[in-house]
Amino acid sequence: MATVEHVGGDDPPLVALPATAYAVLGLLSFGRELSGYDIKKWADASLRHFYWAPAISHIYRELQRLEQLGLVEGHEAPQDGLRNKRMYRITASGRAAVTAWLVESPGETPMLKHPVALRVWLGHLVEPDDLTRLLSAHVDRLRDELAQIEASIAGVRGDDAMRYPAAVLQWAKSIYEADLTASQTLQQSLQRAPDARRPTR
Amino acid sequence: MATVEHVGGDDPPLVALPATAYAVLGLLSFGRELSGYDIKKWADASLRHFYWAPAISHIYRELQRLEQLGLVEGHEAPQDGLRNKRMYRITASGRAAVTAWLVESPGETPMLKHPVALRVWLGHLVEPDDLTRLLSAHVDRLRDELAQIEASIAGVRGDDAMRYPAAVLQWAKSIYEADLTASQTLQQSLQRAPDARRPTR
DNA sequence: CGTTGCATGTAAGGTGTTACATGATTAC
DNA sequence: GTAATCATGTAACACCTTACATGCAACG
Numbered sequence: 001m002a003t004v005e006h007v008g009g010d011d012p013p014l015v016a017l018p019a020t021a022y023a024v025l026g027l028l029s030f031g032r033e034l035s036g037y038d039i040k041k042w043a044d045a046s047l048r049h050f051y052w053a054p055a056i057s058h059i060y061r062e063l064q065r066l067e068q069l070g071l072v073e074g075h076e077a078p079q080d081g082l083r084n085k086r087m088y089r090i091t092a093s094g095r096a097a098v099t100a101w102l103v104e105s106p107g108e109t110p111m112l113k114h115p116v117a118l119r120v121w122l123g124h125l126v127e128p129d130d131l132t133r134l135l136s137a138h139v140d141r142l143r144d145e146l147a148q149i150e151a152s153i154a155g156v157r158g159d160d161a162m163r164y165p166a167a168v169l170q171w172a173k174s175i176y177e178a179d180l181t182a183s184q185t186l187q188q189s190l191q192r193a194p195d196a197r198r199p200t201r
Numbered sequence: 202m203a204t205v206e207h208v209g210g211d212d213p214p215l216v217a218l219p220a221t222a223y224a225v226l227g228l229l230s231f232g233r234e235l236s237g238y239d240i241k242k243w244a245d246a247s248l249r250h251f252y253w254a255p256a257i258s259h260i261y262r263e264l265q266r267l268e269q270l271g272l273v274e275g276h277e278a279p280q281d282g283l284r285n286k287r288m289y290r291i292t293a294s295g296r297a298a299v300t301a302w303l304v305e306s307p308g309e310t311p312m313l314k315h316p317v318a319l320r321v322w323l324g325h326l327v328e329p330d331d332l333t334r335l336l337s338a339h340v341d342r343l344r345d346e347l348a349q350i351e352a353s354i355a356g357v358r359g360d361d362a363m364r365y366p367a368a369v370l371q372w373a374k375s376i377y378e379a380d381l382t383a384s385q386t387l388q389q390s391l392q393r394a395p396d397a398r399r400p401t402r
Numbered sequence: 403c404g405t406t407g408c409a410t411g412t413a414a415g416g417t418g419t420t421a422c423a424t425g426a427t428t429a430c
Numbered sequence: 431g432t433a434a435t436c437a438t439g440t441a442a443c444a445c446c447t448t449a450c451a452t453g454c455a456a457c458g
Contacts, residue, residue, distance in 0.1 A: 051318060057418090061440095083437050102327050112250075113313075114311040122365065126300065170387075186372050236410090237409080238408065238409055258411070258448085262411090265411095
């Protein structure tokens, strides 16, 4: 991967990168200059809820790669007192690359990696009480996450390009709400019909 | 990682393994002997919907590691005409390890990696029609997945330990249904309030 | 007669993580 | 004074995937 292939008329270049690289490029496609640190914060507030919670070190390496490929441009921005920032902006070919990826790549299947579900799935190995506690903690965490999503929605500037991020956060909110109610239902159904025997332990 | 640490009274040993290793161990904890191939099929029919869709090669390597750690035991099972199967069963210390992990490890946060959401989030880069088509395709895929989940639920044997897998599949069904309705709502909301200007492209 | 299913495994390499190094400023 | 925030980056390494190698049986 990470090789640049010229396809068809030699322009625009189609770049084979992982989806997460396009996510970083996408964050820069809203027009503002961002530092690696800015990207991390924005990703944590927004992208995290439906796509990715990147490690900060990973973002820095991704930005280096994207710069080598000419998809972003970085420059030092002196900060008084503080350490210099390195600010990045997307290039024309970067913008073309994300757009091409969006249109051409046939969207992979979504994936849900839910450790709580995995634990309940293995419920026969633990005491029923353990599951109840697990699900309660999960519901609490969901309430937290829902509050954060609402804060992110409130924080979105009302301009044009931001319509889509706002709409997706709204969609994400529905998903987490569904998780919340389904988890409560699950908890109740496990209590209502408790095991006759001891768990196989 | 993958080192065995003895904690406290030297028994049971606490094993530091990735969650996916415990998923494989968990599949074996239902008591039946399974081959790598069996595990792959079962994971694809069940685990995939809420946790993991492992590569078959990964499963084979994971089983090797688990055997070296003494958490599973494998033996050759001659098949007439066909290639030999290598069947695995969980050991007592394997069962102790999964159970300890379930009880002690404080469940990581779930993660949702949703390429469709990412694309809609970047909606300002594409034509509105592209998003409509994307969401339609997504809804179709969801209907497929829901049908598969229902098939898996129907295929679950009605015995004792299988209560939990059935309950989790039911939970997963709710999540996918929520995705379906939220995606339809999203699609409509994007059509109802179309962009005044051309997309910034 | 080609594809799909059954069945196992190795090799190579990309993706993404944690740990570490560094250092100023602000808040408790 | 100690923690948190701002800010960037390297090194090491674990995780997991794709590609490849192999081969029989059954279905259309």
